[in-house]
Amino acid sequence: MRSLIDILDLNTDEISQLIDKANDIIANPAKYSEKCRGKKLATLFFEPSTRTRLSFEAAMYELGGNVLGFSAAQNSSAAKGESVADTAKTTSCYADIIAMRHPKEGAPLVAAMNATVPVINAGDGGHNHPTQTLTDLLTIYREKGRLDNLTVGFCGDLKFGRTVHSLISALSRYENIKFVLISPEELKLPSYVKEVLKKNNLEYVQTTDLDSVMPELDILYMTRVQRERFFNEEDYLRLKDSYILYPERLVNAKADISILHPLPRVNEISVAIDDDPRACYFKQVLNGKFIRMALILKLLEVE
Amino acid sequence: MKIDSIKNGFVIDHITAGNAMKIYNLLGLGNLDCRVALITNVPSNKMGKKDIIKIDDDIVIDTDILGFVDPNATVNIIKDEVIVDKKKLELPEKLTNVIKCKNPRCITSVEQELPQIFNLTDKEKQVYRCLYCETKANNA
Numbered sequence: 001m002r003s004l005i006d007i008l009d010l011n012t013d014e015i016s017q018l019i020d021k022a023n024d025i026i027a028n029p030a031k032y033s034e035k036c037r038g039k040k041l042a043t044l045f046f047e048p049s050t051r052t053r054l055s056f057e058a059a060m061y062e063l064g065g066n067v068l069g070f071s072a073a074q075n076s077s078a079a080k081g082e083s084v085a086d087t088a089k090t091t092s093c094y095a096d097i098i099a100m101r102h103p104k105e106g107a108p109l110v111a112a113m114n115a116t117v118p119v120i121n122a123g124d125g126g127h128n129h130p131t132q133t134l135t136d137l138l139t140i141y142r143e144k145g146r147l148d149n150l151t152v153g154f155c156g157d158l159k160f161g162r163t164v165h166s167l168i169s170a171l172s173r174y175e176n177i178k179f180v181l182i183s184p185e186e187l188k189l190p191s192y193v194k195e196v197l198k199k200n201n202l203e204y205v206q207t208t209d210l211d212s213v214m215p216e217l218d219i220l221y222m223t224r225v226q227r228e229r230f231f232n233e234e235d236y237l238r239l240k241d242s243y244i245l246y247p248e249r250l251v252n253a254k255a256d257i258s259i260l261h262p263l264p265r266v267n268e269i270s271v272a273i274d275d276d277p278r279a280c281y282f283k284q285v286l287n288g289k290f291i292r293m294a295l296i297l298k299l300l301e302v303e
Numbered sequence: 304m305k306i307d308s309i310k311n312g313f314v315i316d317h318i319t320a321g322n323a324m325k326i327y328n329l330l331g332l333g334n335l336d337c338r339v340a341l342i343t344n345v346p347s348n349k350m351g352k353k354d355i356i357k358i359d360d361d362i363v364i365d366t367d368i369l370g371f372v373d374p375n376a377t378v379n380i381i382k383d384e385v386i387v388d389k390k391k392l393e394l395p396e397k398l399t400n401v402i403k404c405k406n407p408r409c410i411t412s413v414e415q416e417l418p419q420i421f422n423l424t425d426k427e428k429q430v431y432r433c434l435y436c437e438t439k440a441n442n443a
């Protein structure tokens with residue numbers, strides 16, 4: 001019995017298998033529509049995240065399984081003071097697999113240590129969100145046909161963006177990835193993530209200027225620059241436009257650049273780009289469901 | 304200053320000056336019935352000043368805690384007033400309930416019954432990280 005708490009719990013072979021499985025599900029959905037008949041997924045969402053929960057639930061339904069759970073802590077036994085460990089033990093009696101989202105870092109690990117069924121971390125505070133990273137990897141693979149030999153730009157809030165940190169550590173394991181880190185000074189990638197890059201002898205450049213690096217990029221991963229991350233309003237107003245993607249900024253981009261965003265977006269990608277074939281963020285949402293289907297099958301050991 | 308020699312027990316030597324009280328507390332030496340001597344600021348050729356703890360009983364010492372607080376200390380094991388063994392300490396791979404995670408977003412901040420577990424993630428830099436949230440411990 002295995003759980004997925006951190007993206008690095010999976011080696012690159014296992015990630016390839018999941019991507020292959022997801023691609024097969026996309027190609028032959030009918031083949032998988034009964035695979036989890038009689039199985040139940042418990043979605044334990046101690047903080048609301050409608051998109052992630054819907055993605056997990058849709059994934060389980062499309063495998064022919066069922067879903068039970070709750071979507072906010074005040075509706076659950078946690079509101080009565082039950083520990084994460086006890087919730088995991090009792091849920092194991094009802095469900096075959098658990099997807100847990102929790103505002104506290106490490107809660108899904110505690111659940112995995114106490115559950116008798118597999119636990120998937122569906123996001124623990126600002127810490128890990130491995131199924132988002134799997135979604136990103138599947139999207140990159142489907143767009144580019146590979147996970148190596150890529151120049152990947154990350155733009156926006158690289159300091160607090162956990163999706164950025166975990167995608168960087170996941171991509172660090174592939175050959176010849178060049179990282180381009182584009183952010184305001186205030187929101188630069190934290191040094192402990194840079195350590196990972198240095199340790200693995202990976203090439204990276206840091207810049208505050210998106211336009212100057214645009215022509216190099218195979219992938220552009222956009223993130224939200226949030227107002228509350230800045231000390232004062234002037235800095236925010238001065239900087240926010242530098243990290244917003246308008247159609248004009250793509251003039252110098254590669255013809256086949258792939259634009260990703262973990263969503264939800266606020267205004268960092270202009271809606272004018274949505275219909276550009278290089279915009280992949282809505283495909284990403286769909287890919288998220290398919291990779292979760294592949295993951296559920298793997299953890300339930302369903303062939 | 305004279306402290307009687309020990310019959311059967313331990314001498315924890317080469318403790319970084321100032322660390323003896325911390326070790327005394329973390330090892331729970333205050334709860335022992337036997338004689339315990341805590342000697343601070345002893346002149347040392349190697350270290351300038353050092354602390355020494357002598358324990359006159361054959362107890363079990365948690366070398367993980369000791370190695371974490373002061374990896375340079377040495378443990379002499381005394382049998383019949385003779386040193387029969389010297390133990391070099393090492394940084395433990397895992398610390399259970401020795402230090403607490405200070406990250407307010409960590410699950411251990413709201414669930415106090417959880418064991419506080421830290422893993423050694425960088426031996427060279429002596430970095431310990433919380434098992435749950437991976438926050439670095441400030442053990443310096």
Ligand SMILES: [Zn+2]
Pocket residue numbers: 106404405406409410411433434435436437438
């Ligand atoms: Zn912690």
